[in-house]
Amino acid sequence: MISTAVFREKKEKARKIVMITAYDSASAEAVHAASADIVLVGDSLGVTVLGYQTTREVTLADMEHHLKAVVRGAPQAFIVCDMPFQTYDTPESAMRNAQTLIDTGCAAVKIEGCNVPVIKSLVNAGIPVMGHAGVLPQTATEYKVRGKDSVEAARLREETRQIQDAGCFAIVLECMSAALAKTITQELFIPTIGIGAGKECDGQVLVFNDLLGIFTKFKPKFVRHYKGLKKEMIDGCATFACDVRSGAYPLNEESYR
DSSP: OOHHHHHHHHHHOOEEEEEOOOOOOHHHHHHHTTTTEEEEEEETTTTTSOOOOOGOOOHHHHHHHHHHHHHOOOOOOOOEEEETTTTSSSSSHHHHHHHHHHTTTTEEOOOOOOHHHHHHHHEEEEEEEEEEEEEEEETTTOOBBOOOOOHHHHHHHHHHHHHHHTSEEEEESSSBHHHHHHHHHHSSSSSSEESOOOOTTEEEEEEEHHHTTTSSSSSTTTTSSSOOOOHHHHHHHHHHHHHHHTTTTSSSGGSSS
């Protein structure tokens, strides 16, 4: 089992951390083969895979189902699993639901916000926790850059310090002023992993379906499409449909005798 200490070491040695989401066995296998440091089973799957309007609709059963598939695809990877909305409202519910995910096969869980009692209870029970600050998709009413004014920046600096001190081994900074993310990264001894938070974070994360151009309903500023697989998927399916209708598929050599 990979220790969370390796991520602190990466920060100390200024070695960037790569985290990529995965939602099924095939994507997990690809992400791990590409040498990502962390595979995240993100509740973003609700929007990108399940067709929900927000991540708030994702259930613990949804996360369990996809986590099982990811573990089968990349059993040697360091896997972090998001705890879905309202599954960690109290230390007691957090403990019960986090243990379910750990038993399913992840190495750590991720929770949103500065919920110190919950973080402490999980860490004290031996469950590694990744924090999440800035835009919090489970509760945000609008998706806008955080920390641009001094008051909010001060609040976020204090909250990330509290998240660190509660025992998180790393923290995601989402949709945050690059200048603030740099300051927080310098102030914390745990690594920061940015998503729309500038280049000075200790690592970066992107959603599998975003970076490969599979999900195209909307594209945040920070998303880079490294491939355009949505178009290739449509083209491939359309070519198959044409071949079936024209009789070009299957050929004799593609049929059993």
